Amino acid sequence: MDLDQLAALRTPEGSAALAAAAEVAGGDPLTAAARLRSAGFPAGLAAAALTQAELRRRAAGKFGPEAAGMFLTRPGLEQATRRVVADRRAARLRAAGVGTLADLGCGLGADALAAARAGIRVYGVEADPVTAAMAAGNAEAAGLAELFTVECGDATAFDVTRVEAVFCDPARRAAGTGRRIFDPNAYSPPWDFVTGLADRVQRTVVKVAPGLDHALIPAGAEAEWVSVAGDLVEAALWCGALAEVPRRATLLRGDSAEMLTGSGDTTHVLTGSGDAEAPVGAVRRFLYDPDPAVVRAHLVAELATELGATLADPSIAYLYADTPVATPFARCLEVTDVLPFSLKRLRALLRERRVGRVEILKRGSALEPERLRRDLRLGGDAAASLVLTRVAGAPTVLVCRPLPG
Ligand SMILES: C[S@@+](CC[C@H](N)C(=O)[O-])C[C@H]1O[C@@H](n2cnc3c(N)ncnc32)[C@H](O)[C@@H]1O
Numbered sequence: 001m002d003l004d005q006l007a008a009l010r011t012p013e014g015s016a017a018l019a020a021a022a023e024v025a026g027g028d029p030l031t032a033a034a035r036l037r038s039a040g041f042p043a044g045l046a047a048a049a050l051t052q053a054e055l056r057r058r059a060a061g062k063f064g065p066e067a068a069g070m071f072l073t074r075p076g077l078e079q080a081t082r083r084v085v086a087d088r089r090a091a092r093l094r095a096a097g098v099g100t101l102a103d104l105g106c107g108l109g110a111d112a113l114a115a116a117r118a119g120i121r122v123y124g125v126e127a128d129p130v131t132a133a134m135a136a137g138n139a140e141a142a143g144l145a146e147l148f149t150v151e152c153g154d155a156t157a158f159d160v161t162r163v164e165a166v167f168c169d170p171a172r173r174a175a176g177t178g179r180r181i182f183d184p185n186a187y188s189p190p191w192d193f194v195t196g197l198a199d200r201v202q203r204t205v206v207k208v209a210p211g212l213d214h215a216l217i218p219a220g221a222e223a224e225w226v227s228v229a230g231d232l233v234e235a236a237l238w239c240g241a242l243a244e245v246p247r248r249a250t251l252l253r254g255d256s257a258e259m260l261t262g263s264g265d266t267t268h269v270l271t272g273s274g275d276a277e278a279p280v281g282a283v284r285r286f287l288y289d290p291d292p293a294v295v296r297a298h299l300v301a302e303l304a305t306e307l308g309a310t311l312a313d314p315s316i317a318y319l320y321a322d323t324p325v326a327t328p329f330a331r332c333l334e335v336t337d338v339l340p341f342s343l344k345r346l347r348a349l350l351r352e353r354r355v356g357r358v359e360i361l362k363r364g365s366a367l368e369p370e371r372l373r374r375d376l377r378l379g380g381d382a383a384a385s386l387v388l389t390r391v392a393g394a395p396t397v398l399v400c401r402p403l404p405g
Pocket of ligand 1: 076081106107108111112154156170189
């Protein structure tokens with residue numbers, strides 16, 4: 001997609017092509033192209049409209065119904081923040097009194113749109129001309145063009161004294177290949193610039209990869225890990241006056257109701273220091289498998305306190321307790337058997353119990369679950385959960401029963 005093709009899509013004929021493409025998207029691509037051409041749309045416009053329609057279909061899971069009116073690129077969509085996460089961040093910025101915000105590297109505008117929806121005046125800067133034009137188109141389609149404006153340029157040159165807060169979600173994929181970048185020094189804008197923002201602007205938020213090394217968290221910043229429906233999706237650094245606690249795990253359910261209402265009642269937050277250590281003891285009757293946001297935020301010790309639980313190995317994030325406690329922060333399983341790992345013994349036990357279906361969880365084990373499943377040669381009607389782990393350093397398998405809820 002180039003700027004001319006995008007401009008053509010934004011004409012009345014382009015809108016008609018997009019509407020026609022939306023009706024045929026998802027089916028056979030050749031038939032869809034033929035349908036648009038037989039309706040009189042030029043081949044170039046038809047192809048651009050069909051690409052947009054396909055991307056909009058894919059974007060619905062991330063953005064909800066709003067996706068149907070958005071302009072998208074494949075890399076822009078892959079890097080965009082999903083709506084539940086962006087809305088929550090925007091609400092927190094608004095609650096902190098932020099009225100004007102710069103989004104430095106705004107991409108297609110998912111975060112900026114959320115901030116504008118929350119009533120914040122957003123100045124987006126985007127280096128890629130087509131992405132910048134799409135972000136402006138997305139602001140217009142959402143009826144937010146007065147609150148979210150976009151300039152095409154280098155974010156590092158933006159005068160941050162113009163705004164009360166800055167947000168930066170640096171590109172973590174190589175331009176051209178689209179490959180993921182793991183080294184923060186290779187982010188764009190670069191890491192030095194991104195972390196230096198906090199020295200220049202009192203209220204700075206940076207979105208980072210969830211795998212971020214804790215050693216890179218700037219002193220005094222709050223690091224937040226976010227999961228949606230149990231999937232770890234991102235981390236964010238809240239700097240300066242926005243930092244409230246050292247570490248935070250935010251769990252969002254992320255269903256469509258939450259997406260439409262932005263309601264917070266399906267959100268769960270755990271906070272703490274990130275450097276506390278949970279007590280270690282024996283395997284107990286109930287095992288808790290913490291949400292990945294809790295684990296990555298190093299808040300397992302805080303969760304252990306809430307649950308009255310202990311670890312069975314100081315380096316493995318499974319918690320154990322004598323009673324089951326309902327918690328949104330972990331999945332709970334009842335441990336029925338604890339075996340030192342031995343394929344033979346495990347196979348014999350599962351045969352005796354007539355277990356034919358297993359789910360396999362693991363932490364601290366090098367075993368490959370699918371290979372183990374094959375090697376177990378299961379047969380029977382019963383189901384079980386197998387947890388491959390270490391207990392006091394020894395490879396161990398726990399046979400478990402999931403608890404409802
Ligand atoms: C991860 S994406 C932003 C996604 C956005 N937060 C969203 O949710 O839609 C990063 C964007 O920064 C842009 N970018 C990278 N370096 C830049 C720079 N120096 N100036 C302006 N934009 C830049 C990239 O083109 C890319 O679109």
